[in-house]
Amino acid sequence: MTPDALARTHAEAFTDQRPWTAAEFANLLSSPHVFVVGDADSFALGRVIAGEAELLTLATAPAAQGQGKGRDTLRAYHQAASTRGAQDGFLEVAETNRVAIRLYQSEGYSQTAKRTNYYRLTNGQRVAALILNRPF
Structure with a gap:
């Protein structure tokens, strides 16, 4: 997927937060530690360093939501991160993103910390x- 395609899907999926730009995706993808899995409907962008995977973002276009695409993409991300040597992983999610939180918890993640006032919503x-966090 190109940075432009990633930015389009991200903008469709994240309407309550500032979406990431194609330039931001291109910058992240220039790192040898960063990888992407998925397709134009649903993708995950991650980074593995020193055995730890960070899920940078997971975005599923609204037209593809509710069909298991996000779960499939998350599982593909776990497999790709494990292949790159990750033994455990972490992510950040807005406390208001209940759908994502339920997905992550159902896939073995549990809350380990909270950053107060971290995200600024578009409103x-x-x-x-x-x-x-979760072990792999």
């Missing part, structure tokens, strides 16, 4: 980021 509201 100006600030919400906490939950830090979730």
Whole structure:
């Protein structure tokens, strides 16, 4: 997937937060530690360093939501991260993103920390980021 395609899907999926730009995706993908799995409907962008995987973002286009694409993409991300040597992983998710939180918890993630007022929503509201971890 190109940075432009990633940015389009991200913008469709994240309407309550500032979506990432194609330039931001290109910058992240220039790192040898960063990888992407999925397709234009659903993708995950991650980074593996020193045996730890960070899920940078997972985005599923609204037209593809509710069909298991996000779960399939998350599982593909886990497999790709494990192949790259990850033994455990973490992610941040807005405390208001209940659908994502349920998905992550159903795939073995549990909350280990909370960053108060971390995200600024497009309406100006600030919400906490939950830090979730799981072994691979």
